[in-house]
Amino acid sequence: MDEFERIDAMIAPLARGHAGTFDLTNDAAVLAPSPGNEIVLTKDMMAEGVHFLPDDPPEQVAAKLLRTNLSDLAAMGARARGYLLGLGLDGGRDEDWLARFFEGLAQDQTLFDVFLLGGDTIVARKGILTLSLTAVGEIRAGAALTRSGAREGDIVAVSGTIGDAALGLLVRRGELGGLSAGDRAWLEDRYRLPQPRMALGQGLVGLAHAALDVSDGLMADAGHLARRSGMRIELAWDQVPLSAAARRAVGMAPELRDTVVGGGDDYELLFTLPQERWDALLRVAQDCDTPVTRIGRCRAGQGVAILDASGENFAPAIGGWRHGEQG
Amino acid sequence: MDEFERIDAMIAPLARGHAGTFDLTNDAAVLAPSPGNEIVLTKDMMAEGVHFLPDDPPEQVAAKLLRTNLSDLAAMGARARGYLLGLGLDGGRDEDWLARFFEGLAQDQTLFDVFLLGGDTIVARKGILTLSLTAVGEIRAGAALTRSGAREGDIVAVSGTIGDAALGLLVRRGELGGLSAGDRAWLEDRYRLPQPRMALGQGLVGLAHAALDVSDGLMADAGHLARRSGMRIELAWDQVPLSAAARRAVGMAPELRDTVVGGGDDYELLFTLPQERWDALLRVAQDCDTPVTRIGRCRAGQGVAILDASGENFAPAIGGWRHGEQG
Numbered sequence: 256m257d258e259f260e261r262i263d264a265m266i267a268p269l270a271r272g273h274a275g276t277f278d279l280t281n282d283a284a285v286l287a288p289s290p291g292n293e294i295v296l297t298k299d300m301m302a303e304g305v306h307f308l309p310d311d312p313p314e315q316v317a318a319k320l321l322r323t324n325l326s327d328l329a330a331m332g333a334r335a336r337g338y339l340l341g342l343g344l345d346g347g348r349d350e351d352w353l354a355r356f357f358e359g360l361a362q363d364q365t366l367f368d369v370f371l372l373g374g375d376t377i378v379a380r381k382g383i384l385t386l387s388l389t390a391v392g393e394i395r396a397g398a399a400l401t402r403s404g405a406r407e408g409d410i411v412a413v414s415g416t417i418g419d420a421a422l423g424l425l426v427r428r429g430e431l432g433g434l435s436a437g438d439r440a441w442l443e444d445r446y447r448l449p450q451p452r453m454a455l456g457q458g459l460v461g462l463a464h465a466a467l468d469v470s471d472g473l474m475a476d477a478g479h480l481a482r483r484s485g486m487r488i489e490l491a492w493d494q495v496p497l498s499a500a501a502r503r504a505v506g507m508a509p510e511l512r513d514t515v516v517g518g519g520d521d522y523e524l525l526f527t528l529p530q531e532r533w534d535a536l537l538r539v540a541q542d543c544d545t546p547v548t549r550i551g552r553c554r555a556g557q558g559v560a561i562l563d564a565s566g567e568n569f570a571p572a573i574g575g576w577r578h579g580e581q582g
Numbered sequence: 583m584d585e586f587e588r589i590d591a592m593i594a595p596l597a598r599g600h601a602g603t604f605d606l607t608n609d610a611a612v613l614a615p616s617p618g619n620e621i622v623l624t625k626d627m628m629a630e631g632v633h634f635l636p637d638d639p640p641e642q643v644a645a646k647l648l649r650t651n652l653s654d655l656a657a658m659g660a661r662a663r664g665y666l667l668g669l670g671l672d673g674g675r676d677e678d679w680l681a682r683f684f685e686g687l688a689q690d691q692t693l694f695d696v697f698l699l700g701g702d703t704i705v706a707r708k709g710i711l712t713l714s715l716t717a718v719g720e721i722r723a724g725a726a727l728t729r730s731g732a733r734e735g736d737i738v739a740v741s742g743t744i745g746d747a748a749l750g751l752l753v754r755r756g757e758l759g760g761l762s763a764g765d766r767a768w769l770e771d772r773y774r775l776p777q778p779r780m781a782l783g784q785g786l787v788g789l790a791h792a793a794l795d796v797s798d799g800l801m802a803d804a805g806h807l808a809r810r811s812g813m814r815i816e817l818a819w820d821q822v823p824l825s826a827a828a829r830r831a832v833g834m835a836p837e838l839r840d841t842v843v844g845g846g847d848d849y850e851l852l853f854t855l856p857q858e859r860w861d862a863l864l865r866v867a868q869d870c871d872t873p874v875t876r877i878g879r880c881r882a883g884q885g886v887a888i889l890d891a892s893g894e895n896f897a898p899a900i901g902g903w904r905h906g907e908q909g
Contacts, residue, residue, distance in 0.1 A: 275620075277728060280810055282657040282794055283624035283719070285726045293602075294621050296699055297610035298666040298716060302706040330609040339625040341714040343670065372623055379629040379710055387668040387702075387714035389625060392610070399612045401604060467609055483607055 261350065262342070262376050265357050269364060269371035273337070276372055284372040286336060288393045295333035295392040295399065299324050303345075303384040313352050314359030315447045316386070321363050322449040323470065324390035326522040329456030330468040332400040333392035335367055340374035341387030348384060367453065398460050400526070405465040405484035409527035411551035412536070414452050416498040417473050419445035421518020422511065433507050438500035445498075449522035454543030459526055462536050466526035472519040474571060477551075477559045480525065487556030492516070492563050496548040513571035516561060527553055588677065589669070589703050592684050596691060596698035600664070603699055611699040613663060615720045622660035622719040622726065626651050630672075630711040640679050641686030642774045643713070648690050649776040650797065651717035653849040656783030657795040659727040660719035662694055667701035668714030675711060694780065725787050727853070732792040732811035736854035738878035739863070741779050743825040744800050746772035748845020749838065760834050765827035772825075776849035781870030786853055789863050793853035799846040801898060804878075804886045807852065814883030819843070819890050823875040840898035843888060854880055 263279070270276040275285040288294050299320070301307060307316045321338060328335050340360075364370055372391065405411075423446030425431040426439045434442075451468075459466055465484055469476045473495070481488045495516060497505065505511045528536055533549070540547040560568040590606070597603035602612040615621050626647070628634060634643045648665060655662050667687075691697055699718065732738075750773030752758035753766045761769075778795075786793055792811055796803045800822070808815045822843060824832065832838045855863055860876070867874040887895045 277730075280730075280806075281728050282654040283622045283660070283717075283726075285620050285622055285658070285721070287620035287723055288615065293612050293614035294718075295610050295612055296666060296716075296718065298668055298701050298714075300668045300670055300702045300704045300714065302670060302704050302709065304708060305704060305706050327609040331612070333610070339623060339716055341625055341627045341668065343627055343629060343712045343714070374625050375627045375714075377627045377629050377632060377712075379632050379712070381631060382629065382710040382712065383706055383708055385670045385704075385706070385709065385712040387625075387627065387670070389623075389666055389716040390610075391621075391623065394612070396614060399610075401608050403604075403607075479607075 273370040291396055292393040293396045295328055295331050295394055297324055297327040298389040301386045313355035317356045317359030318363050318448055320386050320388050322451045324388050326451035326468040328390055328392035329451050329453045330466050332456050332460035333394040335369045335392045337370050337372040337391050339372050339389040342376040343385035344378045345382050345384050346380040400463055400466040402465055402467050402480050402483035405486045405527040405553045407553055407555050409464055409553040410549050411488055411527050412547050412549050413523055413525050414455055414545050414547050415523040416496045417521055418501050418515025419498050420520035421514045422501055422504050441500050451522055452524045452545055455545040458539035458543055462532050463526040463528045466524055469521040469523045469525050470519055473516045476525055481559050486553045488559045490551035490561040492561055494550045517571040600697040618723055619720040620723045622655055622658050622721055624651055624654040625716040628713045640682035644683045644686030645690050645775055647713050647715050649778050651715050653778035653795040655717055655719035656778050656780045657793050659783050659787035660721040662696045662719045664697050664699040664718050666699050666716040669703040670712035671705045672709050672711050673707040727790055727793040729792055729794050729807050729810040732813045732854040732880045734880055734882050736791055736880040737876050738815055738854050739874050739876050740850055740852050741782055741872050741874050742850040743823045744848055745828050745842025746825050747847035748841045749828055749831050768827050778849055779851045779872055782872040785866035785870055789859050790853040790855045793851055796848040796850045796852050797846055800843045803852055808886050813880045815886045817878035817888040819888055821877045844898040
């Protein structure tokens with residue numbers, strides 16, 4: 256077996272037995288959306304040294320690649336169906352790394368009920384490992400959530416906790432001392448392993464006016480929502496949900512507040528909905544075991560403000576993160 | 583504007599105004615298959631130095647990336663709808679190169695009636711340009727052509743001419759002398775710019791028992807068909823359709839016969855159908871201005887044979903090409 260055949264053999268189980276994949280022996284895959292549904296498509300890439308590091312556990316690299324894409328589906332309210340994988344290998348990738356990478360995908364396939372629809376493997380002797388993934392979901396025709404539907408008076412809310420991943424990246428870079436080893440590990444894990452909010456995303460359909468996932472950072476993504484909806488968004492810092500570890504970090508170093516709301520990679524859902532649907536939303540959130548927190552309001556105007564306890568707008572520096580508007 | 587914003591501005595027109603793309607301002611795209619249709623998905627990657635060279639015209643790199651994927655849709659009998667683009671940039675890519683790359687995509691969007699559904703751009707300072715494309719098509723539910731349907735007695739046929747791209751690669755490497763400049767340019771163009779057989783592919787639905795596109799080379803792809811269908815395929819060398827330039831090349835150097843049937847990147851369709859449908863197939867082929875040629879038969883057994891004029895099986899060396907079974 257040559258290199259490609261060995262990789263094909265490792266990939267095959269990820270598709271085997273799933274209708275429409277033809278066990279990866281065909282030119283393309285076929286996917287039938289459920290009756291009345293349309294297809295939702297998104298594609299993210301990751302490169303070694305930029306989005307992950309050579310010594311990151313390969314299972315987690317795989318999971319992050321898949322999950323960042325799934326989070327985009329969640330933001331639209333879509334149910335995940337499957338994915339296509341592009342492996343741009345460099346010469347130095349050993350078989351153990353690949354086996355663990357595929358094992359990570361296999362585990363997440365079970366967790367998120369998706370399967371491999373197809374893809375491509377290339378090898379360039381020069382270069383670095385480059386990964387590409389296209390996630391495919393479905394949603395009732397016309398029901399997809401967008402960034403443009405927020406209305407004046409809407410509540411602005413967010414799932415989970417904000418800022419953990421950005422703090423986790425500081426941990427990983429050795430730039431966040433003073434925390435316990437447990438807190439550091441927990442934050443770093445939040446950076447490495449996004450938890451896409453699939454159930455909540457689907458639950459938002461029919462309730463939320465607008466939604467997106469927080470990948471560029473709370474302030475930047477609230478800015479996307481505000482701009483696309485033609486609204487002003489006002490957030491309250493003291494309502495932004497923080498994990499216990501993030502609270503301790505900000506308690507020690509208050510300037511980390513900017514990291515929390517300016518950093519990225521949260522993969523939580525940020526959404527708006529009218530006040531009268533809030534109770535229904537809480538029931539949905541409870542049903543899918545996902546905490547949600549009101550953090551602000553949509554008002555006439557434009558831009559994003561975040562007010563501290565004294566009602567003052569502090570404008571955190573945004574930057575460093577970049578996923579782009581799409582995704 | 584930073585680098586990403588400049589690229590976003592160049593990409594935006596490829597999606598603008600197309601339903602479901604949200605002008606690339608959303609987390610994902612939405613695509614509704616026509617009633618009664620299902621979605622067909624395929625993904626190919628290309629890397630600089632492997633699938634294209636730094637001095638290749640960027641428009642042609644873009645076209646090749648899109649067209650190799652479209653050819654996979656054609657092989658399934660699918661109609662192309664749209665595509666997602668992954669740009670893995672290295673540090674050294676200048677704006678002119680990118681502008682021409684996107685111009686190539688814009689031209690092909692018109693030619694093939696597709697549009698950009700979404701994608702991602704990443705920049706790694708280290709590394710090489712890595713491109714990824716997911717093509718999305720649709721086909722009547724259950725009608726997709728596969729590689730596994732060939733039956734005993736089927737005619738084996740192919741579209742267009744075979745071997746031009748493999749000879750064109752030799753030209754490009756400076757390894758094919760003796761031909762006129764016109765022949766050399768023509769063959770090299772066939773290597774650089776695939777012509778996916780979209781109309782014929784759709785026309786094969788209901789006529790062909792099995793189909794695929796010739797990307798690994800005639801012998802290798804006939805081998806895929808034979809294996810997946812549990813058949814033996816016997817081809818006749820003197821029926822394999824050659825372009826005038828390829829005929830002249832083989833006339834000068836008979837050993838190039840092996841390159842013609844063993845090389846790859848033809849992106850023609852190879853398919854099987856029962857004898858009684860041949861006349862109907864010819865009418866379809868005429869309707870879409872695509873020449874088709876009978877080159878062999880399916881028989882009980884396994885493997886692929888190619889017989890020369892004296893009825894002897896010559897086994898050309900296969901290798902060097904690699905796209906994998908999928909795609």
